[in-house]
Amino acid sequence: MNGVQDMGGMHNMGPIVHEANEPVFHEEWERRAFAMLLLCLGGGHYNLDMARRAIELMPPAEYLDTSYYEHWMHGLEVLMAEDGSLTREEIDARVAQLAAAGVH
Amino acid sequence: MGAHHHHAPPSDVRIRVRAIESLLLEKGLVDSAAMDKIVETFEKDIxxxxxxxxxxxxxxxxxxxxxxxxxxxxxxxxxxxxxxxxxxxxxxxxxxxxxxxxxxxxxxxxxxxxxxxxxxxxxxxxxxxxxxxxxxxxxxxxxxxxxxxxxxxxxxxxxxxxxxxxxxxxxxxxxxxxxxxxxxxxxxxxxxxxxxxxxxxxxx
Amino acid sequence: MPTVPVEMIDPLVAHGAPARMNVDAPTRFKVGAVIHARNINPLHHTRLPRYIRGRQGTVVRDCGVFILPDTHAHGLGPCPERLYCVRFESRELWGDDADTRNAVYITLWDRYIDD
CATH class of the missing domain: 3.90.330.10 (Nitrile hydratase alpha /Thiocyanate hydrolase gamma)
Incomplete structure (x- = not known):
């Protein structure tokens, strides 16, 4: 697919920002996203090529405006829904439940 | 990408990750100890x-x-x-x-x-x-x-x-x-x- | 689906998910062969980026036989194919203004290469 991921040679993406002494993860949710994508992969719900395909299905503007682990979470949702393991409705309902309970 | 080196996610990303994690744990599709272990491996050992x-x-x-x-x-x-x-x-x-x-x-x-x-x-x-x-x-x-x-x-x-x-x-x-x-x-x-x-x- | 237990993390990290396949596949090109990447625009997943399509390069290494992402990404099986590492000169990719010395090295599965 001639998707937004295929960016080799594009101009005007901005400066390369190099962070000194960068931590492995910046936030706790990144740790959880990393672990979930790999464990569901390891559990055989999908393979690595499927994970890349799922990420490439993100709307282009959203892909460019989100971070690496947000891409991963998008991919995980797509793949677990394809697999029938976890639906978007279930996730939306749980988000609403957590929000109502004051979790943020 | 905004002014920051990494995109600062809105709080709905954090809550969505929590929602997915809680569902995967309940369904027994991921194991909590295994999650901690793989994070620790890449954060501390490698x-x-x-x-x-x-x-x-x-x-x-x-x-x-x-x-x-x-x-x-x-x-x-x-x-x-x-x-x-x-x-x-x-x-x-x-x-x-x-x-x-x-x-x-x-x-x-x-x-x-x-x-x-x-x-x-x-x-x-x-x-x-x-x-x-x-x-x-x-x-x-x-x-x-x-x-x-x-x-x-x-x-x-x-x-x-x-x-x-x-x-x-x-x-x-x-x-x-x-x-x-x-x-x-x-x-x-x-x-x-x-x-x-x-x-x-x-x-x- | 099996749930990965904590005891499996060390073996998972140590062994990964190898994409090399221990099967034979035809060798169409030898090291040194001058080839063209195909100009294709598939709707499916592919690992042939646009900046390489249609360009001429030189085979520098026969990497062996690997899972083909184009099918594997869609649950259509590994379709083992030979993978070649190919050198593309910067001028071939980016035109006459590009540096005369620089090059990009990328791998091409057999089907990404023109006959």
Whole structure:
């Protein structure tokens, strides 16, 4: 697919920002996203090529405006829904439940 | 991408991750201890020190250097550092005439078990888009200026082969131990966006 | 589906998910062969980026036989194919203004290469 991921040679993406002494993860949710994508992969719900395909299905503007682990979470949702393991409705309902309970 | 080096996610990302995690745990699709363990492995146990150890050994042992360049997977395997996202390793050698740089333009492939998880800039659109068309400009942004006559080879990691650069050993490091040499070898020098430090820079 | 237990993390990290396949596949090109990447625009997943399509390069390494992402990404099986590492000169990719010395090295599965 001639998707937004295929960016080799594009101009005007901005400066390369190099962070000194960068931590492995910046936030706790990144740790959880990393672990979930790999464990569901390891559990055989999908393979690595499927994970890349799922990420490439993100709307282009959203892909460019989100971070690496947000891409991963998008991919995980797509793949677990394809697999029938976890639906978007279930996730939306749980988000609403957590929000109502004051979790943020 | 905003003013920050990494996109600051809205709180709905955090809550969504929590929602998904709680559902996967309830359904028994992921195990909580396994989640903690894989995070800990990549946060605490694995990092660019591994690659630096390999490079320092190659700098001091010509036979090992030969093996490393001929069959990176086997030679890095001697250290036990091949693995997830470094199942197949190719090591490319810098010389006075050739400088190597590694990228993955299509996603963010990187030799995880040899160099650790990649930095944000490596995964970012600015680096992925630009290094193949303007490697010299990218190097300049990293503060590296090479002679005009140097050939720059950019390795686009589009398959399951993973690359590591074997940088040149800095002058004035004769007699240093492998441990001392490893201190000179930065992560960026093994990606190709930097050069090893000099002993003076380490002391500073 | 099995749930990955904590004891499996060390083996998972140490062994990964190898994409090399221990099967034979035809060798169409030898090291040194001058080839063209195909100009294709598939709607499916592919690992042949646009900046390489239609360009001429030189085979520098026969990497062996690997899973083909184009099918594997869609659950259509591994379709083992030979993978070649190919050097593309910067001028071939980016035109006459590009540096005369620089090059991009990328791998191409057999079907990404023109006959």
């Amino acid at each position: 990092g660019p020190r591994r690659g630096a150890e390999v490079v320092a050994h190659a700098w001091t042992d010509p036979e090992y250097r030969k093996r490393l360049l001929e069959n990176g997977t086997a030679a890095i395997g001697e250290f036990g550092y091949t693995g997830l996202q470094a199942e197949e390793m190719i090591v490319v050698e810098d010389t006075p005439k050739v400088h190597n740089m590694v990228v993955c333009t299509l996603c963010s492939c990187y030799p995880w078990t040899v160099l650790g998880l990649p930095p944000v800039w490596y995964k970012s659109a600015p680096y992925r888009s630009r290094v193949v068309i303007d490697p010299r400009g990218v190097l300049k942004e990293f503060g590296v200026t090479l002679p005009e006559s140097t050939e720059i080879r950019v390795w686009d990691s589009n398959s399951e082969l993973r690359y590591m650069v074997l940088p040149m050993r800095p002058e004035g490091t004769e007699g240093l131990s492998e441990e001392a040499l490893a201190e000179l070898i930065t992560r960026d020098s093994m990606i190709g966006t930097g050069l090893p430090k000099t002993p003076a820079e380490v002391a500073a």
